[in-house]
Amino acid sequence: MSGATSGTGGRSLDRARALMARPGAWLDAEGGGYGLRLGGDRRARVVVTLDEAAFRALVERPGLRVRNGGGWTGRHAPGEAAAPPPGRPGHIEGQRAVMQADGRLTLSPANLGETPIAWLLRRKDRYGRPWLTPAQGVAGERLSRDAEIALSGPSLTMRWDALPRAGGGSSAVAEPGDRTLAAARRVAAALGACPPQTRLMLDSICVRGRSIQLAEGRLGL
Numbered sequence: 001m002s003g004a005t006s007g008t009g010g011r012s013l014d015r016a017r018a019l020m021a022r023p024g025a026w027l028d029a030e031g032g033g034y035g036l037r038l039g040g041d042r043r044a045r046v047v048v049t050l051d052e053a054a055f056r057a058l059v060e061r062p063g064l065r066v067r068n069g070g071g072w073t074g075r076h077a078p079g080e081a082a083a084p085p086p087g088r089p090g091h092i093e094g095q096r097a098v099m100q101a102d103g104r105l106t107l108s109p110a111n112l113g114e115t116p117i118a119w120l121l122r123r124k125d126r127y128g129r130p131w132l133t134p135a136q137g138v139a140g141e142r143l144s145r146d147a148e149i150a151l152s153g154p155s156l157t158m159r160w161d162a163l164p165r166a167g168g169g170s171s172a173v174a175e176p177g178d179r180t181l182a183a184a185r186r187v188a189a190a191l192g193a194c195p196p197q198t199r200l201m202l203d204s205i206c207v208r209g210r211s212i213q214l215a216e217g218r219l220g221l
Contacts, residue, residue: 013057016048020062020074027055027064028071041069116205116212117141140206143190147207150184 019025019036027034027050028042034055035046050058058064063075117140123131132140187207191199197219204215 012048012050013054016050016054016058017062019048020058026067026071026073027058115141115144116210116215117144119212139190140202143187143202143206144209146183146186146190150180150187 016036019038020027022038024040025036025038027036029035030046030049033052034050036048036050037044037046039045058074064072065075067073117132117137120132120140121130121134121137125131191203191207194202200219201215204210204218205212210218
């Protein structure tokens, strides 16, 4: 792997994302990390070596799909995004690769457009102050991602108060549904920590993916 670069910094990750957009680029498990190649097989030189954190960042964006013959390729679908349907501006139905507890990458429904939280983060009041702090934005997006993961399970609904309590199982091996259930518990805990009116707004925007205008209309604001 002579000549390969490695790291998890922003510049290394940006370079990896740019390389993954090239035809023939793919990732493979390489020692304790992941090697990025631009050739068609394992004889090609590794140009970037990534650790687990960088690999998971690529799972989030641009997304990865399992490659025939092993490894992963980038998920790029220019032109596939549909126009936002009426009443849901910023919402583009699509799929995102999600890492399961057993290491498999599966596809889950996801909003590929600009989220209401991202829209709010770009807005400022008349005094130039941001509507949301960066920490609030991160928390809101994390809540949305957890809701997507939780609702991708085959038997979970939006009744967060009906979830099984933690610690009920004795197996030390993570089941495929454990990640879904853990995400649902995080959603329940986050909503339960909020005042009633705030909880309704977060549930409508972050969990159900409604636009801000639609959420305000449904809540009579």
